[in-house]
Amino acid sequence: MADSKESAANKAALKLTNDIRNMTNYKNFYNQVQRLVASPVVKREDFKNTLIDALKNNGLETELRNTVFHLARSHSSALTSTEYPASTTEADLAYLRKAQIQWERRIQKSLNSMCNELNVPLARIRPSADRDELADKWNELSTYDIDLSQYRPLYAPKDFLDVLFAVRDPTYRKQPGEPGWEFGHIQIRVKTLMQLVKPFKANLFHSLIITHVSISFKFSLFKKQRSFYAELSQGVPLLGVNPSMIVLGNYSNLEVERTHLGEKVLASNHAPIAQEFLKRGSPRELRGRLWSLVLGTVIKDSDAEYYEELKGMVLQYDIMVDKLIIKDVQLTASNDDQYFVFEDVLYKTMLCFSRDSEVLAPVTTDRSAGGQVIHAVLQGKLATLENTLVFPPSGVIPFHGFTMYATPFCYLYDDPCSMYYAFRAFYLRYWFRLHTVSSHEQGIVALCLLFERLLQCHEPQLWAHFRNIHIQPVKVVFKWLMRGFSGHLPPEQLLYLWDLILGYDSLEIVPLLAVTILSFRKENLLQVNTLHNVEAVLADLSSLKVMPLLQLVLLKE
């Protein structure tokens, strides 16, 4: 047993070493180590120890630790699936994968038919006049005037929810009297939350081993949530509740204390510590830097260069998705009183994102992806390999509201490049699972399931009310879940919520908040009985305070 553990660790270490070698920044990193070795601090007599000390002293060791941390996080699903070979449950969930493949094909078909209808090519070389105009207006794309009246979003959250509702487990036998619309029949494995009660250890290899156990929802989930979200449930002081709360010690209030501590965390440069820090909410002025540290998006020269390359790709190729992106920014951020100011940054960000082929691999090879990719041949060119591109290069086809995944970052970063990488990392870590059908425990299906179960367990009266008035509870919260509440909560509150997503490295807080809001507005919800009125009760979330609400509900149990 011990042997197999060791060999697994060895295997993981080998894989990591390989991954690090393949990183774009590896050469730079290697050069730095070489320079260190050549410096007098490293002694030939005691090479190993002096080198390790030197690495520690100049911060390279921390860099390396952070690199391993980020690699381990992004590869955890791939690694665990080799360690834990597909169980029977996995095989049983093949219908979800099938649903995703069908969904991807449907989107692609719809994209093609829009092209035919409008008589525009999927992709072409951008005509030089257009290229010049775009380059000219790169920083003010709101003045880039093109007629988009014929374009419409390919789908909206509502359409995707219909797809989810239509998913059926072929082996599932409906019990008499059971409503047909629950997600309950989908046997998704969920990470047991109990196992994460133990404080997150700085030992990075530890985080590689995440066990999966299928969970039955027959008993209280809040109990599990409570132990997972230990900081929230034990009543420790959180930012976002009352920043001027008096604290013990030498600090005048909680915010001052948290800021002081946060600065130390940033100085340490350890990503896992920063992640831990976020669990209690970040002070505004440190949030951008803390998020970059946790997400591994502290900008290096090579990142800035790559960002410029993406811009070059936008200028070089005119792809049909560009119009959909611009249309989406117009329909969402440009009309939003919290985000309209940032529309120009968002046009740039979203256009560059569509060209980012580094996004392609993670989103298409993840086990939650259907892996359907379209290839487009440039208009007027021979169908040869060099005239063919993956369409869009990122592999992500935007839908109505896609921009909202990026908008909150505008409040954190002035520099479009920093903003881009933070958004991209967040998307690759969390958001892409919110618009795919999958059995992933962070995927939208699992989150919907979690929402329904939490509601049923803890607000049975509401649950019954929804059933009596024939409204699926998921229907009224789905837009919140699918956007991670972006555009629904005021920016400040949203950023606290996303602090928690990063801090606990989990999207489960999103359905938990959704249940909490319904619970908070229970009295009003019980008095209405049409979908329209239910939505009216839940339309305005501007008065909600995320941290106190979550703390309240987790403390209560």
Next chain:
Amino acid sequence: MANAATDGKRPLNSNLSTIYGRVPTVGADKMKVTFCTDMDKSVIVYNFEKRGWTQVGPEDDWNFYWAVTQSCRTIFSVETGYRMGDNQTINHFPNHYELTRKDLLVKNIKRYRKDLEREGSPLAERGDGPGKYLHLDFIPVTFVLPADYNMFVEEYRKSPQSTWIMKPCGKSQGAGIFLINKLSKLKKWSREARNPFNPNLTKESYVISRYQSLIQLQYRINTISILHYRYIDNPLLIGGKKFDLRLYVLITSFRPLKAYLFKLGFCRFCTVKYDTSIQELDNMYVHLTNVSVQKHGDEYNSLHGGKLSVQNLRLYLESTRGKAVTEKLFANISWCIVHSLKAVAPVMANDRHCFECYGYDIIIDNKLKPWLIEVNASPSLTSTTVNDRILKYKLIDNIVSVVLPPDGVPDVRWNKCPSPEAMGNFELLLDEELAAQEERENATGKCRGSSSKWK
């Protein structure tokens, strides 16, 4: 301040026989409040009716008059001979224009600086360069035309590449504003307007202030040190867009000064991009952020109206620039409001029937220094968006609860110290009376008065 009425606490059941004037006396406890307004704004009427007030005409007996400045002027004019009773209140001071007419504001602030300097106040400390003040430098270099024409020409010749903004005095909401970048244009305009700059001939005066664009800023960095030229040549941009700040300030008394700041202000954004090229000068929408001007532009968005809340501005600034500098900015904004008020306080007719809600327009430069652009006596109550309507509804509601005594009936004998609950979204900027009181109480000098940081 020796004002007998403020010292005595209002007796609980005031003897109505002492009430002077035409106000009907309907029972001591439940006096029916009447209001009058000559602004056809639903936000006003709705607010008053919700309080159970009845609307009457200006000729009738009113308790609360929400007037346009013109009708206010009529009421206070000597010819009318109208005398207000103790239970009447009106929303303007007789000479409110001391603050809102750009020429008078400039004059008052200049005089205020000189007075402070004469007293040897540290506030009046000089900065580098002639005419520069270290602390009291919060309005852009401004000349009143035609009176200051020669001084303007002198300043203009020092930096002929500057752009200047012309605003007619006594007009608000962006009316009549235009930009000038050549002296010849100004002369041409004055000829065409048949309005030669002869102080004896013109009735209307203009203020002209320096209005530089970014290109010129860069030019200046390259040529001379710009540190001595602290104009708004480098406005703070958010998302590449220029904006100004609209804040509401409520004054219930000028002597002693009692001023409140409405926390729900907003930023008004240009809906067209800030363009630095001189050819764009004719596109005046680029430079003017007054929504009433903006609305004529094509790209006006009716969902957000180009308005971002001050809370979100704070979030953005604290996140990207840091908390300390953001707090300093907001402290400086309060500072500049308080001193503009102190500058006019000596000349104001401090009528106890009056209160006033001023709309302050402030531009922030990219070093996070606020500049006072102008003050409006009749800030627009037209709602452009849903949020705007909510905000303006709250504004009127909170104003009424601050200016009225706890029993909700206007009374000049009330000491004008609203309870914290009555303040709603207003926060106290300064109450000189309370501050003096606290000073007396804390004569030992142990703790600083909390009523104001801006004494």
